[in-house]
Amino acid sequence: MLKVKNLMVFFENALAVNDLSLEVNEGEVIGVFGSNSAGKTTLLNTIAGLTRHLKYREQRKGGMRITINGEIKYAGEEISRLKPSDRVARGIVLCRERHPVLRDNTVEENLKLGGYLRKDGEIRQSISSVYELFPALQKLKARKAGMLSGGEKEMVAIGMAMIAKPKLLLMDEPLLGLSPAMQHEVVRGVKEICRLGVTILISEQYARPIMPVIDRGYVIENGTMVVSGTGAELMENPEVKSAYFGA
Amino acid sequence: MVANLLIYGLVNSVVLMLTALGFSLTFGLSGVANFAHGGLYLLAGFLAWIFINSFGLPAALGMILAVIVVGILGALIYRFILMPVRGIVLSEVISTFAVGVAILEFFRWKGFVTYDFSLPVLVQGSVKISGVSIDYQRLLIIAIGLALALLLWFFTHHTRIGLALRGMSQDEYTALSVGIESDWAGMLSLALGAGLAGVAAVVILPLGIISINMGYDVLLIALAVTVLGGLESTTGLVVGSFFVGYAMVITSTYLGPQWGEVVYLGAIVLVLAVKPSGLFGKSKELEERV
Numbered sequence: 001m002l003k004v005k006n007l008m009v010f011f012e013n014a015l016a017v018n019d020l021s022l023e024v025n026e027g028e029v030i031g032v033f034g035s036n037s038a039g040k041t042t043l044l045n046t047i048a049g050l051t052r053h054l055k056y057r058e059q060r061k062g063g064m065r066i067t068i069n070g071e072i073k074y075a076g077e078e079i080s081r082l083k084p085s086d087r088v089a090r091g092i093v094l095c096r097e098r099h100p101v102l103r104d105n106t107v108e109e110n111l112k113l114g115g116y117l118r119k120d121g122e123i124r125q126s127i128s129s130v131y132e133l134f135p136a137l138q139k140l141k142a143r144k145a146g147m148l149s150g151g152e153k154e155m156v157a158i159g160m161a162m163i164a165k166p167k168l169l170l171m172d173e174p175l176l177g178l179s180p181a182m183q184h185e186v187v188r189g190v191k192e193i194c195r196l197g198v199t200i201l202i203s204e205q206y207a208r209p210i211m212p213v214i215d216r217g218y219v220i221e222n223g224t225m226v227v228s229g230t231g232a233e234l235m236e237n238p239e240v241k242s243a244y245f246g247a
Numbered sequence: 248m249v250a251n252l253l254i255y256g257l258v259n260s261v262v263l264m265l266t267a268l269g270f271s272l273t274f275g276l277s278g279v280a281n282f283a284h285g286g287l288y289l290l291a292g293f294l295a296w297i298f299i300n301s302f303g304l305p306a307a308l309g310m311i312l313a314v315i316v317v318g319i320l321g322a323l324i325y326r327f328i329l330m331p332v333r334g335i336v337l338s339e340v341i342s343t344f345a346v347g348v349a350i351l352e353f354f355r356w357k358g359f360v361t362y363d364f365s366l367p368v369l370v371q372g373s374v375k376i377s378g379v380s381i382d383y384q385r386l387l388i389i390a391i392g393l394a395l396a397l398l399l400w401f402f403t404h405h406t407r408i409g410l411a412l413r414g415m416s417q418d419e420y421t422a423l424s425v426g427i428e429s430d431w432a433g434m435l436s437l438a439l440g441a442g443l444a445g446v447a448a449v450v451i452l453p454l455g456i457i458s459i460n461m462g463y464d465v466l467l468i469a470l471a472v473t474v475l476g477g478l479e480s481t482t483g484l485v486v487g488s489f490f491v492g493y494a495m496v497i498t499s500t501y502l503g504p505q506w507g508e509v510v511y512l513g514a515i516v517l518v519l520a521v522k523p524s525g526l527f528g529k530s531k532e533l534e535e536r537v
Contacts, residue, residue, distance in 0.1 A: 053429070057333065061335055085428050088424070093424065094424045095424070096424060101418075109404070116407065
């Protein structure tokens, strides 16, 4: 479904993603693990088209020089030149890190906005399915999103992404900063989303809580892929184990 | 006396709100402080005058046309002047201010400086409200001002495009992630703001003659009212307008008309010194505690 081949992303002369290749098949849940500044966010942002947007913004005002090389193929189509909105329309939806919600809008307004490219009737239907996925949101729907806890914001952020009707959902560190109980709730949500037939690419620093739902994983360091394999294979690799699973 | 103060205070407040509405909307939705606001306001006035007097169009049609043209110009200003400097606040301010000055000084150069330029009132006549006589045009201003404020609130809270613009103003990358295009949002918010400057011009300018210096005053008023109420806040805009509007009427009644203008300039200085985020500035402190 998604094939990334020899992807390189430079911010000026700093290499954020180095010759990275990965493949995501339909229906899989794929993990990307790595420490801070390993290139996880840049990878996901580049697949979603945000890096390309930033590149042109910076280029226009003569700011930072960003270079993106390599191939990103989605459903057989080369998408690296598409705008973020065109990628969303094709079903590639990114749920960014640090649960970014629109804090002045209510929970329901946030969710509605997730369906920006869809029809009104479909949005209503999707919103009620998000309330089924995360029942806690139902009670909070009139609350300003800025007043929610981190875990609740994450649920709203995932809900927004779900209403955009993803085929490939990119989740950037969804568990970051959440309490164990909330992590558990979000992991349950990920399982449920996967059951709905959505393919998921998920990035995390600390892999253990998310491991049970992962089919395969990649470990990246300094923008380079170091290990890849099934969940069990990664767990057995001693270096990976100590670095990302807290052995 | 009191009825007079209340009614003309209301008129003055709504005039201020209408004048600042476009500026405030553009800032709230795209973060651009459009310093061409005064220029666009006056451009709408002169365009309407040209459409009506040189092309012989009916007054209402000429005014609507002027609003549309100014709205389109707003979009063009974003596309060709703001897009390259997007995100550099100082450049945005300087380049839009330059456009505003260019418009105003163009008309001065072309000789639009005599007392011949005025727009026709849309409705003739006047009425007495509790002993105070007021003309229909001023009542129309109140009606349009309040209707527009409500309409815009509805637009930004209950329509897809309005929500998208608000989304873009709060978090560009989140908005991009759900498929909203940032340059499209920027163009639209500039077009809407410019169009609103045009609406303000064609309903307010019939009250007097059009003079070029008004363009500079309009920008100052827009700044005063939005800074006072808190940039980005709709409630703030309304409260700011009523605060400055009544303060101006009260001071000019009791202290003399020359003090009216001191009020809004004084208000900017005072608010910036005491509460820089404005009376209704966003309550970031509270959210960070949660």
